Amino acid sequence: xxxxxxxxxxxxxxxxxxxxxxxxxxxxxxxxxxxxxxxxxxxxxxxxxxxxxxxxxxxxxxxxxxxxxxxxxxxxxxxxxxxxxxxxxxxxxxxxxxxxxxxxxxxxxxxxxxxxxxxxxxxxxxxxxxxxxxxxxxxxxxxxxxxxxxxxxxxxxxxxxxxxxxxxxxxxxxxxxxxxxxxxxxxxxxxxxxxxxx
Numbered sequence: 729x730x731x732x733x734x735x736x737x738x739x740x741x742x743x744x745x746x747x748x749x750x751x752x753x754x755x756x757x758x759x760x761x762x763x764x765x766x767x768x769x770x771x772x773x774x775x776x777x778x779x780x781x782x783x784x785x786x787x788x789x790x791x792x793x794x795x796x797x798x799x800x801x802x803x804x805x806x807x808x809x810x811x812x813x814x815x816x817x818x819x820x821x822x823x824x825x826x827x828x829x830x831x832x833x834x835x836x837x838x839x840x841x842x843x844x845x846x847x848x849x850x851x852x853x854x855x856x857x858x859x860x861x862x863x864x865x866x867x868x869x870x871x872x873x874x875x876x877x878x879x880x881x882x883x884x885x886x887x888x889x890x891x892x893x894x895x896x897x898x899x900x901x902x903x904x905x906x907x908x909x910x911x912x913x914x915x916x917x918x919x920x921x922x923x924x925x926x
Contacts, residue, residue: 839863839914842887848877854907863888863912866895868905875906887918 803809836858843863847853851874853867869875875896882891890913897907 839888843912846878846881846885846888848874848881850874851878852905858914861914861916863914864910865912866907866909868903868907870905872906875908882912887915888912889915 839858840856843856843858843865848869850871851867851869853865855864855866857864869878879891882888891910892912893908893910895907895909897903899905
C-alpha cells in the first residue's frame with residue numbers, strides 16, 4: 729500500500745524556461761522589437777557616457793582657458809607694459825613735435841648767411857642769436873663810419889629790417905673800440921622767396 733500511495737502521486741513538473749511568446753508574425757515582430765530595443769538602450773547608454781566624459785573634459789579645458797586668460801590679462805596690464813606704453817607715447821609725441829618744428833621752422837643758416845653779408849668790413853661780432861623772428865647781436869667797431877654803414881645797409885634791406893641799437897658804448901681806456909648791442913627783425917617771407925629761387 730505504501731508503494732501504491734507513492735505511485736499514485738502525480739509528478740510535479742516545474743518549467744523555469746520562459747514560455748515562447750506569441751507565435752507567427754506578431755511574435756516575430758515582438759521579438760525583433762525587444763532585440764533592437766536592447767541594442768538601442770545599450771547604444772544610448774554608451775552615447776550618454778561619452779557625452780558625460782566629453783563634458784567633463786570640455787569643462788576642464790574651459791577652466792584652463794579662463795586661467796590662461798586671467799594670467800594674460802595680468803601680464804598685459806602689468807606696470808612694465810603700462811610704462812612701455814607711456815614711454816612709447818612720449819617718444820611718438822616728441823617725433824611729431826620734431827616733424828612739426830621742421831616744417832614750420834625757418835632754417836637759421838639762411839638768416840646767418842644774409843646777416844653776415846650785411847655787416848661792414850672791420851666790424852667784429854661778439855655774439856649772435858637767431859630767434860624765430862629776430863636777430864640779437866653784439867659786437868665792436870673802430871670808427872663811427874662803420875656804424876653808419878651798418879645802419880644804412882639795414883635800412884635798405886628787405887630781408888632783415890628794423891635795426892634797433894639798444895646799447896652803444898664809446899671807446900675808453902680799457903677798451904679802445906666802440907661796442908654795441910642791437911636787434912633786427914627777420915622778414916621770413918623775403919628770405920623764403922630767396923631760398924625758393926635757388
